[in-house]
Amino acid sequence: MSVILVLIAFSIFVAVGFLIAFIWSVRNGQYDDPYGSSVRILFEDDKPRDTTVAETQLPSAGKESQSNQI
Amino acid sequence: MQNPSTYESFNPSSASCFHCGEPCDVAPVDCDDKLFCCTGCKTVYEILSQNGATDYYKLESHPGKKAGSYGWGQKYAFLDNEEIARELTEFSEAGTTKVKFFIPAIHCSACIWLLENLRRINPGVQHSKVNFGKKEVVITFHDREITLRQLVELLVSLNYIPDISLDSLHRDLKRNVNKELYYRLGVAGFCFANIMMFSFPAYLSMDEALEAFLRQNFGFLNILLGIPVAFYSGSPFLVSAWKGLRKRIISIDVPIALGILVLFTRSTCEIATGTGHGFMDSLAGLVFFLLIGRWYQGKTYEALSFERDYRSYFPVAVTVISDNLEEKIIPLRNLKTGMRIMVRNQELVPADSLLAAGAGYIDYSFVTGESAPLAKHPGDRIFAGGRQVGSSIELIIEKEVPQSRLTELWNQDVAGTDKRDRWDPMIDTLGKRFTLVILVISALAGIFWCFRDPSQAITVITSVLIIACPCALALTLPFSFGGVMRLLGRNGFYLKRTAVVEALSGVDTVVLDKTGTITQNDVFDVDLSSLLLSDHDLELLRSLVRHSTHPLSVAVYRAIPPGEIFTVEDFQEIPAMGVQGVIDGHRIRSGSAAFTGSPQPEQIVNARVFVSVDDQAAGFVQIRNRYRPGMRDVMLVLGKRYELHLLSGDNDSELPILQEYFPSPEHLNFGLSPAEKLQYVRNLKTEGRRVLMIGDGLNDAGALRESDCGISIADDVYHFSPACDAILESAKFHRLPDFLDFSRTGIRIVYLSLAFSLLYNLVGISFAVSGKLTPVIAAILMPLSSVTVVGFITLTIWLAGIRRKFSVKS
Incomplete structure (x- = not known):
């Protein structure tokens, strides 16, 4: 029977992981602008980026735009 | 590429x-x-x-917005002023500056792409990021390579004109409220799913030894998971119920809070004493559904502002001319009496002042509703809020901004009338009656069981409180009003809050402004019959005005039937006067009476464009504001259901046309000041009428606020509109009767679904009073009632929308 307790403990562990991921995504601003994110992913990067410095300097912005390279 | x-x-x-x-x-x-x-x-x-x-x-195809051909000249010079720049920027350090602009023109994916690729156009821009919902862009730039002014001018040159006003300096700060709701929702959802899993032994009948083992462990886990549900996710309901009670108001949150607390305590007791499974699953479900209702209702139009005041209409800075004739730009709040300022073409007069030099031609249409600009001469008094058309003028300030007529007008009635206090009557009365009924039922059932089987009395009382907890009832209002609000928003009518639906449905009197509300601002009816020109001369006139972008010239150009286009020599456009040029050997002038040497009309009736050929006056073109398309139908339909009133700040030249729609002459009022409009609405209200006010300008602001429901109508809803309860896209004016009708349908849907959810409650209560409420029944009944009621509401709103041919897709 104790195997069920192990499994329960594990399932809660996984579920808490997802809860934390959700909270992180809200805090990270992923729910701020659903439309913007949905079109941004389709933009093509036709030039090599030369502004990586600018993006690492600003932790609050620009994380999603790195996902542009499809 | x-x-x-x-x-x-x-x-x-x-x-x-x-x-x-x-x-x-x-x-x-x-x-x-x-x-x-x-x-x-x-x-x-x-x-x-x-x-x-x-x-x-x-x-996107054609992603831009029409740019016109206006330069900006010195318009943004004020951004070089350090004090102003500091207020605008969010952060500035070591050569890197971060600034946030509200840009109403953001409307498509191409806008996002361009604004986020600004660094291709100017390498001084480091990084830019658009928030589409709020129509904001955050730009980080090297301030040694590009100044704030150059950055703004870059945006303006691309025709993404940032909205920089006094108000934009002081907004924001109210974020994060929404994020908190997401956290609560996430926690409640997480606990809901897990508690349901741990409640399986209660749902299924199992081997008894196994069940006792699982019940003990799972019960403990359920209590652990129930605590954050009740006291973190559910805290908004507990807090709001408590706040209400302290003000002696029984809101709909009281029975909810009661339900949450009873559910939690009874479940904890049952699990701890091993007498039952508890109702933690119902508790988590209840809180989860209620939060979804809050989230749905909480949708707001982020980029729209319903709270603007005069500050967002005013410029941030003014150009001051010092004694030694030097021009200097200072922030508006530093403006003092006696200063001499310069106001350029299309700029706003910021404070009451005297015209010192220049030819004033002041457009007050937004402030007073007068349709024709007024000519002013040196020595004349000019009130704040007027817009100068034509060449620059110099003014001497008589009163500081806070003491100016416009500002006082705005501030005079702010105190006292907060609509928030008057609204939500439906929810409040419902909550009060519901709570009383539930308390009575549970008390009666308790007394009954005291005589029959005292050990069951507590169980029955708590069961009634648990099952009656108005989850479906509490979801009815957010979902039906929220659904109506979203559907209206998709069709160009934006409500400030869901409660506006109820206010809209209850009105019986409609008060309209004229200029800009039932007439269009930029489309004109052109009457050429007073023009004394041959067909050939008409072609010459057409060739001349073709080169001018002045709205009146464009209107004249469009009105003249197409013909040959001649070359214009020596073309000149003189602000506030008109245009002239030599065509086919004739000197043609078109513009004001003085400019063309025509006799002045005795009174300003409407806009007239006078024409002269070779210095001989040749009559005029009569130009009227055109009524909005569908205005006739709108008025006739509204007239059947509501009492109509017209309040105009303009003269009564349109009286004969309007008489058709306003049967009683005392409902047609012209030449009213903004304060008189406000008083008129107030009088209507003291007569017991529920007033809907529709206006567009600052002159309507007081009346809009005083009315039970104020709608402001705007060509571009993201630009300035006075504070109001709802904003209507002017292109959708003809649908206004449908919108009002739809709000009443919304109320009917509310009543139907209330009846629906009360039915569920009756079933639940009958289980509860007979002492048969088990966790399984509660766990089925609560989500079932919530989901069916919400489904019913969504479906009926969708059908009602289809029936009125609203666009129902987002």
Whole structure:
């Protein structure tokens, strides 16, 4: 029977992981602008980026735009 | 990448502008084999193509907004002032500055692309990021390479004009409320799912030994998971119920809070004493559904502002002329009495002042509702809020901004009338009655069981409180009002809050403003019959006005039947006077009476464009504001159901036309000041009428606020509109009766679904009073009632929308 307790403990562990991921995504601003994110992913990067410095300097912005390279 | 053939597919009609898609009927310009409606649009295209940013045109066809051909000159010079720049920027350090702009023109994916690729056009920009919902862009730039002013001018040159006003300096700060709701929702959902899993032993009958083992462990886990549900996710309901009670108001949150607390305590007791499974699953479900209702109701139009005041209409800075004739830019709040300031073409007069020099031609339409600009001469008094048309003028300030007439008008009635206090009556009365009924039922059932089987009394009382907890009831209002609000929003009518639906449905009197509300601001009816010109001269006049972008010239150009176009020599456009040029050997002038040497009309009736040929006066073109399309139908339909009133700040020249729609003459009022409009609405209300006010300008602001429901009508809903409860896109004016009708349908849907959810409650209560409420029944009944009621509401709103031919897709 104790195997069920192990499994329960594990399932809660996984579920808490997802809860934390959700909270992180809200805090990270992923729910701020659903439309913007949905079109941004389709933009093509036709030039090599030369502004990586600018993006690492600003932790609050620009994380999603790195996902542009499809 | 710049393959011309790809552009062809985006530009099927050769007559529409490549940049903005507007028809190229007046003075088209071409460049790179592409047609543009004006030089402004062409300039934007040139900037983009020179910087390899033509992907802009690949993402959407005609992504731009019509640019016109106005330069900005010194308009943004105030951004060089350090004090102002410091207030605008969010952060500035070691050569890097971060600034946030509200840009109403953001409307499509190409806008996002362009604004986030600003660094291709100017390498001084480090990084930029758009928030589409709020129509904001955050730009980080090297302030040694590009100044704030240059950055703004770059945006303006691309025709993404940032909205920089006094108000924009002081807004924001109210974020994060929404995020908190997401956290609560996430926690409640997480606990809900897990508690349901741990409640399986209660749902299924199992081997007894196994069940006792599982019940013990799972019960413990359920209590652990129930704590955050009740006291974190559920805290908004507990707090609001408590706040209400302290003010002696029994709101709908009281029975909810009661339900949450009873559910939690009874479940904890049952599990701890091993007498039952508890109702933790129902508790988590209840809180989860209620939060979904809050989230649905909480949808707001982030980029719209319903709270603007005069500050967002005023400029941030003014140009002051010092004693030694030096021009200096200072922030508006530093403006003092006696200062001499310069006001340029299309700039606003910020404070009551005396005209010191220059030819004043002040457009007060937004402030007073007068349709024709007024000529002012040195020595005349000019009130704040007027807009100068024409050449620059110099003013001497008589009163500081807070003491000016406009500001006082705005502030006079702010105290006392907060609509928030008057609204939500339906929810409040419902909550009160419901709570009383539930308490009575549980008390009666408790007394009954005291006599029959005292050990069951507590169980029955708590069961009633648990099952009656008005989850479905509490979801009815957010979902039905929220659904109506979203559907209206999709069709161009934006409500400030869901409660506006109820206010709208209850009105019985409609008060309308004239200028800009039932008439259009930029479309004119042109009457050429007073013009004394031969057909040939008419063609010459048409060739002349073709070169002017003044709205009246454009109107005249469009009104004259097409003919031969002649070359214009010596073309001149003189602000506030008119245009002139030599065509086919004749000197043609078109403009004001003085400019063309025509006799002045005895009174200003409406806008007239006078014409002279070779210095001989040749009559005038009569130009009227055109009524909005469908205005006749709207008035006739509204007239059947509501009492109509018209309040205009303008003269009564339109009286004969309007009489048809307003049967009683005392409902037609002209020449009213903003304060008189407010008083008129107030009088109507003291007569017991529920007033809907529809207006557009600052002159209606007081009346809009005083009314039970104020709608402001705007050509571009993201630009300035006075504080109100709802904003209507002017293009959707003809649907106004449908919108009002739909709000009443919304109320009917509310009543139906209330009856529906009360039915569920009756079933639940009958289980509870007979002492048969088990966790399984509660766990089935609660989500079932919530889901069916919400489904019913969504479906009926959708059907009602389809029936009125609303666009129902987002």
